[in-house]
Amino acid sequence: GPKVLQIPSHQIIDMGQMVTLNCDPVSNHLYFYWYKQILGQQMEFLVNFYNGKVMEKSKLFKDQFSVERPDGSYFTLKIQPTALEDSAVYFCASSWDWGGAEQYFGPGTRLTVL
Amino acid sequence: GDSVTQTEGQVTVSESKSLIINCTYSTTSIAYPNLFWYVRYPGEGLQLLLKVITAGQKGSSRGFEATYNKETTSFHLQKASVQESDSAVYYCALVPPPNYNVLYFGSGTKLTVEP
Numbered sequence: 001g002p003k004v005l006q007i008p009s010h011q012i013i014d015m016g017q018m019v020t021l022n023c024d025p026v027s028n029h030l031y032f033y034w035y036k037q038i039l040g041q042q043m044e045f046l047v048n049f050y051n052g053k054v055m056e057k058s059k060l061f062k063d064q065f066s067v068e069r070p071d072g073s074y075f076t077l078k079i080q081p082t083a084l085e086d087s088a089v090y091f092c093a094s095s096w097d098w099g100g101a102e103q104y105f106g107p108g109t110r111l112t113v114l
Numbered sequence: 115g116d117s118v119t120q121t122e123g124q125v126t127v128s129e130s131k132s133l134i135i136n137c138t139y140s141t142t143s144i145a146y147p148n149l150f151w152y153v154r155y156p157g158e159g160l161q162l163l164l165k166v167i168t169a170g171q172k173g174s175s176r177g178f179e180a181t182y183n184k185e186t187t188s189f190h191l192q193k194a195s196v197q198e199s200d201s202a203v204y205y206c207a208l209v210p211p212p213n214y215n216v217l218y219f220g221s222g223t224k225l226t227v228e229p
Contacts, residue, residue, distance in 0.1 A: 004159060035217070042118075043205070043219040056215060091160065100148050100167065100214035105160035 002026040004106035006092050007074075012112045018080035021109045023092030025075055032075045033093040033103060034067065036060060043091065049075065050098070079111075087113045116141045116210045120220035127196050128228050135191040135223045137180075137206035145211040149182055149189045152205040152219075160205065163191075201227045 005024040013019050025032055034046040047057040049067050064083070069075040075094070079086055089110050093103040117140045127133050141147050151163040151173075164173035169184035178193045189206060206220040 001161070042221045045216045045218070048215055056213070058216075098213075098215060100209060102162050102165070103217060105152075107157075107159040
């Protein structure tokens with residue numbers, strides 16, 4: 001079936017540094033999502049994105065977070081600066097439509113902030 | 115707010131035996147959410163197993179089934195006879211109205227099927 005890729009699979013950085021997580025969504029999808037899962041906890045919604053704009057975001061989507069998809073390339077999540085509590089697995093998803101369409105997930109990027 | 119509860123963190127079942135993984139949900143909306151079961155096989159990304167959008171209906175896929183019960187606010191996953199290849203982590207989830215865009219996940223149940 002359709003695949004979402006995430007690069008890298010694991011990233012280790014020092015607190016205060018900037019990090020960019022990359023997502024290669026399914027090719028004809030137009031809607032994009034990030035979810036965050038802290039070890040031992042539930043996966044939680046961060047943000048969704050369409051046509052160059054953030055559509056919805058949760059309280060977890062702090063001011064230090066930003067998303068973009070320049071020129072139809074990777075859909076990225078940038079954290080600047082990082083904090084210890086940002087350590088988690090970040091999952092990207094994409095869908096072809098809004099409002100209940102199936103979201104296809106990537107395998108996740110494990111971010112470790114030291 | 116909206117939430118999903120899975121009470122079992124881990125379940126171990128012998129091959130060919132039956133399985134039930136419990137899921138209950140809570141929503142503040144008057145309208146009904148859409149309900150899902152997702153599965154993550156070892157080394158793979160999360161994938162949709164089945165989806166039900168109408169209360170009272172049953173969804174099924176790969177021998178698994180789940181019924182949307184609005185009276186008990188439950189969406190338990192069942193299979194009559196499990197196989198080793200079913201070993202994975204199963205997540206119950208919902209998308210609430212009105213936008214149906216944001217997935218709320220349970221904490222997941224790790225299923226181990228023993229030969």
